[in-house]
Every structure is written in C-alpha cells, then in structure tokens.
Amino acid sequence: MSPEIIFDPYTKLYSEASALMKSSVVRDLMSVIGRTDVISFGGGLPFTGGLPPEDINDVMCSVMDKGMAEAFQYGETEGRDELRRELVGIMRQEGIDADPDHVQITTGSQQALDLLARILIDSGDGIIVEGPTYLGALAAFRPAGPRITTIHLDTEGLPVDDLERALDDWEGPPPKFVYVVPNFHNPAGVTMSAERRARLLELAEERDLLIVEDNPYGLLRFEGEPAEPLAAAGSRHVVYLGTLSKIVSPGIRIGWAYGPGPIIDKLATLKQGADLCSSPLNQMFAEEYIRLGYWQKNLEALKPIYLSRRNAMLRALEKNFPEGSRWTTPQGGLFIWVTLPEFLDTEKMLPLAINQKVAYVPGTAFYADGTGANQMRLNFSYADEDLIAEGIKRLGKVIRKEIELYHSLGLDKG
Amino acid sequence: MKARIAVLMGGRSLERSISLKSGKRIARALVERDYEVIELDVDETLVPTLMSEKPDLVYIALHGKGGEDGTVQELLEILGIPYTGPGPLPSIIGFNKVLSKELFIAHGIPTPRYFTISSSTLEEMGASSLLPVAWAKLGSPLVVKPAAQGSALGVQIVRELDDLAGALIEALGYDERVLLEEHISGTEIAVSVIGGSEPEVLPAVEVVPESGFFDFDARYTPGKTEYFVPARLDEATAEKASRLALEAHRLLRCKDLSRVDMIVRDGQPLVLELNISPGMTETSLLPLAAEAAGMHFADLVERLVKLALSEAG
Numbered sequence: 001m002s003p004e005i006i007f008d009p010y011t012k013l014y015s016e017a018s019a020l021m022k023s024s025v026v027r028d029l030m031s032v033i034g035r036t037d038v039i040s041f042g043g044g045l046p047f048t049g050g051l052p053p054e055d056i057n058d059v060m061c062s063v064m065d066k067g068m069a070e071a072f073q074y075g076e077t078e079g080r081d082e083l084r085r086e087l088v089g090i091m092r093q094e095g096i097d098a099d100p101d102h103v104q105i106t107t108g109s110q111q112a113l114d115l116l117a118r119i120l121i122d123s124g125d126g127i128i129v130e131g132p133t134y135l136g137a138l139a140a141f142r143p144a145g146p147r148i149t150t151i152h153l154d155t156e157g158l159p160v161d162d163l164e165r166a167l168d169d170w171e172g173p174p175p176k177f178v179y180v181v182p183n184f185h186n187p188a189g190v191t192m193s194a195e196r197r198a199r200l201l202e203l204a205e206e207r208d209l210l211i212v213e214d215n216p217y218g219l220l221r222f223e224g225e226p227a228e229p230l231a232a233a234g235s236r237h238v239v240y241l242g243t244l245s246k247i248v249s250p251g252i253r254i255g256w257a258y259g260p261g262p263i264i265d266k267l268a269t270l271k272q273g274a275d276l277c278s279s280p281l282n283q284m285f286a287e288e289y290i291r292l293g294y295w296q297k298n299l300e301a302l303k304p305i306y307l308s309r310r311n312a313m314l315r316a317l318e319k320n321f322p323e324g325s326r327w328t329t330p331q332g333g334l335f336i337w338v339t340l341p342e343f344l345d346t347e348k349m350l351p352l353a354i355n356q357k358v359a360y361v362p363g364t365a366f367y368a369d370g371t372g373a374n375q376m377r378l379n380f381s382y383a384d385e386d387l388i389a390e391g392i393k394r395l396g397k398v399i400r401k402e403i404e405l406y407h408s409l410g411l412d413k414g
Numbered sequence: 415m416k417a418r419i420a421v422l423m424g425g426r427s428l429e430r431s432i433s434l435k436s437g438k439r440i441a442r443a444l445v446e447r448d449y450e451v452i453e454l455d456v457d458e459t460l461v462p463t464l465m466s467e468k469p470d471l472v473y474i475a476l477h478g479k480g481g482e483d484g485t486v487q488e489l490l491e492i493l494g495i496p497y498t499g500p501g502p503l504p505s506i507i508g509f510n511k512v513l514s515k516e517l518f519i520a521h522g523i524p525t526p527r528y529f530t531i532s533s534s535t536l537e538e539m540g541a542s543s544l545l546p547v548a549w550a551k552l553g554s555p556l557v558v559k560p561a562a563q564g565s566a567l568g569v570q571i572v573r574e575l576d577d578l579a580g581a582l583i584e585a586l587g588y589d590e591r592v593l594l595e596e597h598i599s600g601t602e603i604a605v606s607v608i609g610g611s612e613p614e615v616l617p618a619v620e621v622v623p624e625s626g627f628f629d630f631d632a633r634y635t636p637g638k639t640e641y642f643v644p645a646r647l648d649e650a651t652a653e654k655a656s657r658l659a660l661e662a663h664r665l666l667r668c669k670d671l672s673r674v675d676m677i678v679r680d681g682q683p684l685v686l687e688l689n690i691s692p693g694m695t696e697t698s699l700l701p702l703a704a705e706a707a708g709m710h711f712a713d714l715v716e717r718l719v720k721l722a723l724s725e726a727g
C-alpha cells in the first residue's frame with residue numbers, strides 16, 4: 001500500500017459514462033513493451049517495414065499534384081468521393097458489390113465502432129458479442145452502457161446455434177446488434193465457416209437482427225480459400241466495417257462503414273459532431289495509393305512474411321509450451337490465441353513475463369463476461385522469425401515456472 | 415552558469431509510465447529554472463551516454479526496480495556523478511519491505527506484524543502448509559504484498575483463507591519474496607521529509623480510497639479516491655506521525671528525501687514503508703505536501719537539486 005498516487009482533482013466533473021471506462025494494471029504494465037529489449041507479442045502492430053519509401057514518395061507527389069488546396073482544407077463529412085469509389089473496388093475483391101454512397105469514411109474503423117455504439121445503444125440495451133471479442137470494440141461499446149451478452153467461439157467461429165438459443169431465451173427488448181469478426185478473428189485467430197455465415201444471415205433475416213461485421217483482416221489470407229464476407233449477400237441486416245490499417249498502414253487512420261442508407265446517414269450526422277471529417281490529406285494519400293495499385297503490391301508482399309512468421313510461432317509453441325496448452329492455427333490475420341491449463345491466470349503471470357522480457361495480452365481483456373483467465377493473445381506479425389523463436393522460448397519458461405508454483409501451492413488441480 | 419542535469423526516467427521497471435510522467439515534469443521545471451537539461455529514458459546505453467555527456471548532476475526520476483532499489487545509485491557512485499535523493503544503502507533497504515520493517519522493529523518504530531514467504535520455500539520446503547498457521551497468527555483479513563515493488567502492484571487484501579494461495583501467486587509475479595502482513599484499518603497517510611542537516615517534515619497527506627483499499631484501481635479510476643492535506647489528524651497524532659517519519663528517515667540515512675507511508679489506528683501511526691523516489695506527477699503525494707508547505711513544484715525540484723549539489727561539493 002505505497003500510495004504512489006494519481007489523484008484526480010477533477011473527479012466530481014466526470015460523467016457517469018466515463019466511470020464505465022476501464023483502466024487496468026495491464027495497460028500500465030504494457031507501457032514497458034515499447035522498449036526494444038522486450039520481445040512483444042502484445043501489440044496488434046502490422047508490419048510496416050515493407051512500405052517502400054520510393055512508392056510512398058510517388059504517392060505523396062501525386063497527391064500534391066492533384067491539389068494542395070484540397071488536401072489541406074476541410075473535406076466532406078461522408079469522405080471523399082474518389083476514396084469511396086476506390087474502397088468499393090477493394091470490397092469488390094472480396095465479393096461485395098457496394099454503392100459508394102453507402103460508404104462512410106471514418107478515422108480508422110475504430111471510429112466506426114464508436115459512432116455505431118452512440119447511434120444504436122442506449123444505457124441498458126442488449127448487444128451480443130463473441131467471446132473472445134476485439135478489445136477495442138468493448139472499449140467503444142462500454143461507455144454507452146449496454147448489457148453485453150457473450151457467445152463463445154469455437155474453431156469454426158461463432159456457433160450460430162448458440163446464438164439462436166440465446167435469442168430464444170432473450171428477455172426484454174431484443175438486442176440492438178450482434179458484433180462479429182468473421183475472418184481471422186482478433187484475438188481468437190479463427191474464421192467463421194461458410195455454413196455458419198449462411199446460417200447467421202438467415203437468422204438475421206428471421207429475427208430482424210442487425211449484424212455488425214468487422215473485417216480488418218479478410219484480405220490478409222495467406223493460406224486456404226477465401227470466405228465471402230456476410231456483406232456480400234447484400235442483406236439489409238449487415239453493417240460492414242473495413243480499414244486500411246492492416247493492408248496499407250494504421251498511421252493514415254482510414255477506415256469505413258458500409259451499410260443500409262439510413263444507418264450510414266446517421267453515422268455521418270454524428271461524425272460531423274465528432275471530428276467534422278477524416279483528414280483530407282490522408283484520404284488523398286489513401287486514394288492515390290490504391291489507385292496506383294501499390295496496395296496490392298504491399299498486400300502480396302505481406303502475405304509470405306506473415307505466413308513465415310506464423311509458422312515460426314507455431315513451431316516455437318510446439319517446442320516450448322507445456323502439455324495441456326492448445327492454440328489456434330490462423331490462415332490469415334495477425335494473431336494466435338493460446339489456451340493454457342485451466343488453473344493458470346495469464347494476468348497474474350504477466351509481470352513475470354515482462355521481467356523475462358517478453359509480453360502478451362492476457363485473455364480476460366477480450367471477454368465481456370469475465371472468462372479467459374487462462375488464455376492469451378500472441379501477435380505474430382511484428383517480430384521477425386528469430387525474435388519469435390526466442391520470445392516463445394522465454395514465455396515457455398515463464399509458464400513452466402508458474403506451473404511449478406501452482407503445484408507447490410496445490411492450485412494445479414483445476 | 416547553472417548546472418547541466420541529466421534526468422533519468424522510464425526504464426524497464428513496471429512503473430515505467432509513472433516515471434516518465436514524473437521525469438518529464440521535473441525536466442520542465444528545471445528548464446524553467448534555467449538549468450541545462452538532458453532527458454534520458456534509461457536503457458542499455460545509459461552508462462556510455464553519461465560518460466560522454468558528463469552532466470554535473472543526475473536527477474533520478476525512476477520508480478521501481480533498477481531506479482529505486484540502489485542499482486542506479488551504485489552505478490552513479492562508480493561514475494562519481496552526484497545525484498538527487500538517498501544513496502545506495504537507504505535505497506536497497508527502503509525498496510525491500512522486509513529489510514526496512516526489520517530495521518523499524520529493531521529501533522522501536524511501530525509497523526504492522528508480518529511474515530514473509532518466498533517462492534523457493536514454497537517449491538523446495540513445502541511452505542504452503544504454513545499458510546493456515548500464518549493466517550491464524552496474523553488474523554483476518556491480511557495483506558499480501560511483494561517484498562520489493564512500488565505503486566501497490568501485486569498488493570491485495572485477503573479476507574478468506576481459501577483466497578490466500580491465489581493472492582500469493584499474484585504477488586509472486588512481482589517479486590520472489592512476499593509479505594503476509596496484519597491488516598490495520600485506520601487512516602492512511604504519507605509524510606514526506608526533505609533533507610539537509612536539519613530535515614524538514616512536510617504536512618501529512620491523507621488518502622481516502624472509496625473502496626477502503628488503495629489498490630491500483632482506486633488509484634487510476636476517476637472518483638475512487640479522495641485526499642486531504644494536511645491530513646485530518648489531531649495535533650498530538652500529527653506530531654507523532656511527523657516524529658516517526660523523521661525517525662525512519664534518519665534511521666535509513668535518507669539524507670535528502672523520503673516519503674514515509676503510514677496507517678493511523680487509534681491515534682497511533684504505524685509505518686508501512688519508506689519510499690526514496692516518490693512520484694512527482696501532477697497528482698502525486700510529495701508535490702501535494704510541498705504545495706501545502708508553500709513550496710511550488712519547481713521550488714521543490716530546485717531544492718532537491720541544490721541539496722544534491724551542495725553535498726557534492
């Protein structure tokens with residue numbers, strides 16, 4: 001109890017919603033991972049080392065030729081028409097036939113999550129998320145004060161039968177939406193099967209249910225056959241979220257929402273109050289980058305890198321993690337999800353890991369229902385193969401040491 | 415010509431983020447007072463950097479392992495660069511709650527009763543059988559804390575014997591040795607002492623966590639903690655607390671600076687621990703206490719700098 005305090009003299013001014021935001025020990029501990037001597041599997045950082053400076057230079061020059069005045073002025077709240085058309089082109093590659101007028105540009109897809117929460121959720125409303133789910137989505141939804149119901153994932157993604165049962169047993173006003181990440185789930189690494197996608201769309205139709213489909217990783221498939229996004233069916237029950245963060249760069253903060261006209265209009269109205277418009281300079285960079293075809297070049301360059309890193313991590317896990325551990329084998333995306341023996345607690349283990357100069361994100365952060373204590377998310381996109389091998393080796397040692405400790409306290413019977 | 419000061423901050427300790435806040439704020443204050451300032455986020459290049467930069471003084475704004483436990487102080491002794499705050503010995507003792515509590519007890523400074531247990535005794539000597547014994551002797555609830563760790567990281571109040579082993583696991587994540595300490599309910603206060611040959615005791619700051627327990631959540635969640643400065647103590651108790659703080663400060667030979675955390679039960683303060691590198695963020699306790707004594711932040715920082723420079727020479 002050493003009061004090393006952050007006292008806050010503004011306490012009495014904060015809104016009730018701000019009290020719903022969570023701070024945590026984990027977040028503070030994670031500030032250590034920015035250090036070069038810690039091998040971090042904690043972040044969700046895509047590899048950006050492959051963006052060739054000459055390409056970027058090309059694109060920047062093209063933006064300046066096109067119009068300095070536009071780039072440095074306010075823009076349309078909906079986003080630039082040219083960019084929206086380019087993004088429709090990207091969606092077409094995944095089988096979605098979108099109308100550019102139904103696309104809202106956002107400052108990363110994270111902003112789309114925030115805006116959606118604010119136009120859809122009143123305090124006490126029900127929403128349904130996957131377990132585990134994207135932690136940034138929980139952070140975006142929570143301040144609106146929803147009651148969150150969790151449907152646990154299996155290796156084929158969201159078990160739609162479980163969702164159906166949850167809806168059958170539902171009490172009170174129906175849920176406002178179901179939030180899903182069908183491709184290379186963050187953090188779970190799993191992909192929703194084609195059958196389940198079809199069934200989920202049927203269910204949405206039958207129950208008049210809105211689905212928020214978040215697809216940051218769909219194009220980052222380095223193995224297996226592509227699966228069609230839910231939005232490809234043209235259903236009026238799907239709002240689709242896309243982003244350039246994982247296929248171009250997270251630093252340009254360009255994401256988008258595509259969906260039914262009325263919802264997109266509401267998003268635009270709210271966005272006006274949030275930030276007027278996303279940066280026109282960045283939008284112009286993005287549209288030129290896409291138009292000149294660099295994005296595909298970058299994407300094709302990323303795939304073999306990610307595949308090789310995923311393989312390095314799978315090999316290292318096999319070699320170093322104790323019996324009773326299991327993990328997912330993602331065919332794309334950035335994350336492997338590890339489940340350790342039941343009795344372990346990855347949050348309690350984190351400081352030990354950081355002291356051994358390796359970091360991960362503990363599982364509970366990804367659940368709205370308090371489960372996941374024995375799970376962890378590992379990112380394989382950022383560290384190279386050698387660092388992955390070394391980092392997983394360190395982590396394996398930490399886990400074995402922790403298991404010994406549980407054993408000596410008689411806590412390993414779980 | 416004013417001195418060139420290197421402010422050490424950040425580092426790899428688990429309290430890195432707080433240290434960065436403290437350090438940047440200190441650096442700004444020093445610039446404001448016309449010192450030449452070098453900000454250093456401590457990493458493996460620290461020693462070569464200090465050797466080439468040759469600062470007149472090092473301001474230690476590190477918290478936690480490496481910065482508060484004597485490590486960086488020992489290194490600065492070898493380099494012969496003067497630095498703020500206490501030397502290696504008080505740092506080593508202050509950061510280790512077992513050493514400091516034993517010293518307090520030996521010198522009649524009241525501190526809550528406790529036992530220690532380490533991961534090696536658990537693994538090699540079957541010490542888990544001791545848990546019910548310690549529980550019976552200390553009474554419930556009891557406090558589990560890592561022997562060497564700041565910011566209350568890993569500290570927990572345990573109310574049921576069944577939860578004790580789990581709490582040990584968490585605390586052992588921060589240090590291989592853990593304290594089981596008698597829980598005292600009372601008023602939590604922190605008393606800072608600023609050194610020199612005639613050390614000055616600053617007004618006590620009182621900490622009132624809404625949950626009754628000043629853990630990490632209480633610290634970082636808005637609305638969960640209130641503070642009072644000076645602490646709401648009667649004169650005799652406040653006087654006792656000051657005297658104890660000064661005694662602890664002198665006992666550990668803290669020279670320039672210490673912050674002594676205590677808990678007051680029925681008018682009797684008990685010393686929980688002594689910090690040699692207390693937080694210096696906008697809302698930390700030492701700056702609040704200094705403010706209450708009429709010392710602005712930059713005054714406080716400059717005073718610590720002058721103390722260190724005058725001792726050097």
